[in-house]
Amino acid sequence: MGEENVPSSIVQFAQLDSLLNLGRANSLWPMTFGLACCAIEMMCTGGSRYDISRFGAEVFRPSPRQSDVMIVAGTINKKLELAVKTLYDQMPEPKWVIAMGNCAISGGPFKVKENYNVVEGADKLFPVDVYIPGCPPRPEALLEGIMTLEEKITGKRRWPRVDPG
Amino acid sequence: MDMREKIRVALAELFPESAPLVHLEGEGDQEVPPRESGVLVTDFTKHGSHLDVLCRPDQVVPVAHIMDREGFFLEAIAGVDWLDKQQFEVLYDYNRLGGEHCRVMVRTRVPRNEPVVPTISAIFPAADWHERETFDFYGIHFQDHPNLIRILLPEDADFHPLCKDYMP
């Protein structure tokens, strides 16, 4: 079963909660947080070939107050880390984070001995729900990441998993 | 080459004491003659620039005036850390926007423990950001720069990363 960031209340309506989670999962509104190269693949996912709006997520909101999910697409820097943390804190609950690309997972190609400026992974700053590896990940990988997040929210996966071979 | 000769002659006025010119062109391993300062003609196809000017730090501004007068633009400023000689070197690249092509590299060396070079940002505003970046990476101080603060690293960083003895 997936975990939700919903504060628990005294009265639980099981069917209503699962209905709300279904609504949340199928209309995730991402925040425009493209930092570097992965941002271009995110834009391609929003284009008409890999259409992210089939999954309800094409409304990219510039403001954190109006978004559900922050797709960290790119490298986080020591100069930028305070701004990223502030943006995360400004998002209202329930919120999720997708770390897209190797830089957001662990610092990526910049995790070297002489690293003096790159934060090695978004999960050093706040909890991450889905990791999408790749440098940059293909748009299909980002769509799979959205579907994994939906599975995490609702506990069920709407599209069948493709079996290779 | 016409433009190359013209610039060489214009710059040679600043270096009256330098030895007769050596042309580093053509095949073969030619040893670079040791020199304190002076203008050297280099092979464009191998090195990418037509002239190599080595000057003292106080001659940087007169050289920039001459380049501005002849219609060049400042392409880049770079710093190099020669740890074994305990010197920093500042490289200036000048180029022409159209017309006859000529690329000039101007170099100057300063001691590593007290690196001070006069600024050329009054002549070329492009130097403003380039000198800030060289200060950021090496700690080279540019005199009379209008706003010499860090540009790429966080403002409160206390190290100069591209020095050869820096490893985090």
Add this chain to the structure above:
Amino acid sequence: MTVPIHLRHDETFVLNLGPQHPATHGVLRVKLTMDGEYIVKAEPVLGYIHRMHEKMAECGTFAQFMPNTARMDYLHALAFNHGWALVVEKAAGIEVPERAEYIRVITVELNRIASHLLWWAAFLLDLGGFTPLLYAFDDREKIIDLLERVTGSRLTYCYMRFGGVYNDIDEEFITGTRDFIKRLRGRMPRLYHDLVTHNIILIKRIKDIGIISAEQCRRYGATGPVARGSGINYDIRKNEPYSVYPEFDFDVPVFDEGDSMARYMVRMHEMEQSMRIIEQALDKLPDGPVMGKSPKVLKPEAGYYYSAVETARGSLGHRLVCDGGKNPYKLKLRSPTFSNLSLYGEVAEGMLLADALAFMGSLDLVIPEIDR
């Protein structure tokens, strides 16, 4: 249209066009001192995506730097690959076979078209139009498909090696490229020019906005479409030819007005010229190997080397200092957008905020290239 008004310098407030903004192309922060809607002072703040490329060049070998080159300007990554390959081949004296040169030119020009298409889409997105993004990305996906067959990547290519390229192109790539050029030429007049270029809203928003004079370009070192939109006829492919560019017959579009409309038209015409170059290169493509001989461990002789290539944004320079070892002693990357952005502070004074954003879009910024 910039209206000359009397700016009240004592009644100003500071507006932060922060690192996270839909219209800054990456993480750029601009500190704007405003008097109402007019800008009194604009100060770009950089460094939010500084990823230590020059330090990584010094701590690794020459070949280990090739993947880094694509991550700087990811929209025209093949030109950055090309520049690095050129300077190391110059320093080490490596010869490149002719077929490899032609393949390099074809792939770099395809990438240039893709970069300009994305600039066009993002520029119009800033100005408020969403539809052109869908049309441009449609064409761009076709280019990416072609390049992916040959290089293996969609965006950050690491295709060139010292001495050539690592993979040959096949018949399907050649026919696919010819079909793509025919398709784009058919779409250009209606979808690109009728819908957008002759659109009265676009003309009113970018004509006479952000006028840069030729002297300002020279003093700030601006190159590329920014300089060519101000009347300076400077293109490294013509003025300082490298690779096999002298073999091709193409024009360099130059417009004299210096406003955002001129820079827009320069880039639209450059796409057509790139298509001409690709067609000529495909016609003249010779047979032969695609990889020259290069030593296993590269140790160029000590000295100072420079090479310049023309990217979609301007003149990219690599200043390489070698000391005879297997690592570069120092690599300075002269990025074109760094110099193009440095004139933003002077030109944006007195502009309306919306016009300043249109001007920033017309400069075609890619921030990781500035911050390296």
